[in-house]
Amino acid sequence: MPKQTTSLRTYALTRLALAVPMFLLLLTLVFLLMRVAPGDPISAALGGRLSQEELQIRREAAGYDRPLIVQYFEYLGDVATGDFGTTISDNRPVTGMIVQNGAATLELTMVAMLIAVLVGIGIGLVAGRYRDTPVDVVGRLFGIVIYAAPIFFLGFLAQLVFGKWLGWLPTSGRASPVVTFELNTPTNLFIVDALIAGDWAALSDILKHLVMPATTLGLVTGGIFIRLVRVNVLQTLQGDYIEAARARGLSERSVVFRHAFKNALVPVITVMGLQFALLLSGAVLTEQTFNWPGLGSELIRYLDNRDYIAVQGIITFFALVVVGMSLLIDFVNAWVDPRVRY
């Protein structure tokens, strides 16, 4: 089918073209936000610790005495080349920091997403199928209550119960100090690293550390999926083609599984992609609660240190990820559902 492949490619190109202004807008927003802050980055981070002359020298070296528009284009150029500068407070290359701490965030969010999808789709489908029965009420209530629980509150409870009272799980960090010290970490994804090294004791230690943060983040995100999936199942089950399938004498099982659930899940993909931004927000809170050394806790640390360069780098990176993710989701959607392409 040559015609279809061209249309998919055209769609992808148009969509890509549409993402460019959005991305530029985000970058401009980040740049402006970081520049309306009182004082320049150098004196904000180091003011009080260095003399006026030294501050001035550093300012000129970093180019903060030039016009804003020049700085803006330089920033865009830096982003294009993937160079986010060096942090002011602890002299770390921002790109290296993003790679290192980003891996921790990636590991956390991926496992959390898996849990969220399992919980959300599972409960959502059942609740939607058995509308207004006790199953639906319980599923919906679970969704509402779990959504209402702040991540850090769930984390607090989990630390109290599983960390303190039962003593099953560690409450902070990615791994025990010994493991962090001994494990060779080429990918910075500790699970992968432990698998490569074939170190089962380390793997079990890493998984133990991961269980609480990932489940906490996953459950909260899954709570949102429950509502989405449920509403979609409800609307799909009212569709004419469902009635047609029933009229053709298909078994209820086949109607529900083959016709309703599949179609109900297509729009859910899109919304799950949108929830990715939400997952990132949740990750900041989870990392802060469980001392997880990811990008979120680094962001808060650098904010506290008024290190604008580091903050700007991290936020720019998040913006990149969000735009990339929304592109990816749209491509997947166009591929799954041809109607989207028109």
Added chain:
Amino acid sequence: MKTQRRGPQPAAGPTPPVRRAGLFGRMIAPVREASGLPKWILWAGIVITVIFVVLAVFAPLIAPFDFDQYRSVDGARFAKQAAPSSEHPFGTNVQSTDVLSRVIYGSRTALIVVLIAVAFAMMIGVPLGLISGYRGGRMDRVLLLIMDTLFAFPYLLLAIVIAFLLSESIGRGVMSAAISISVIYIPQYYRVVRNHVLSVREEPFVEAARAIGAKPRTIVRRYVFSNVVQSVPVIATLNAADAILTLAALGFLGYGIQPTEAAEWGYDIQRAIADAGAGIWWTGLFPGLAIVLLVTGLTLLGEGLNDVINPVLRRRRLKRVEIPVSEKTT
């Protein structure tokens, strides 16, 4: 399947006076018609929300102590991190303040901030959506792009950065928290209102108004607005629920309200995380439960309203049709 006839009734006896429902009447009409599960959800939401409003309004009368009071009237300092007792039903925290009082005062902070934040977001988002949707054209496209961009960005990061910037200029108070939160919700009002306006704009009654020469201002104000405004209460309550969580998250991360200014649940939980390792549960449990309850209440309220107002999901109780017995048969 019509249950009641619309239009002029056949003259059978004196016609009852036509009751004209005002805007408010039309808005609450679906609530009165609700039945079954949506009705229960709605009422549960109303009850929980009202309880918290009462706590917030009468906080000084209900709370046994002030939110930052760490010694009793006779000057004796409260015990630090004391377990719940008859004097302090929810115990005391690391700063020796009474947890119960902080929870009660916290509802006041939460509701004030959220009210201001939602009002701000509505005041900016709704008019922008109205104009953008009605006028269309280039302005509409640019606004849509900006709003979509804001919407796509992780909401908490946006709020943190703005709260951080505001804390450098106007300090960390109720106002700066409310502004940082409202920025997140503007795009939602904008989008819902704009999309709704796009469909209402093509309705015959709008065309009729245009045909009799109504000014665009009048059309937007009298015809479009009153039709679009129906969807706003649902978003507003759901946003309020979400805003409570955002406020708590800001407080938890240390970018909420200055602890000396007001009691705030998120900040209390942040202090309590360190307590968890020592097995001290009361400092975090009660503020957390307060958040869960209030957010659940508001969500139930919003979901109930949605079930009741949204015609797609709406299930009305169908009244039994009484077929009058024909007189000819006798």
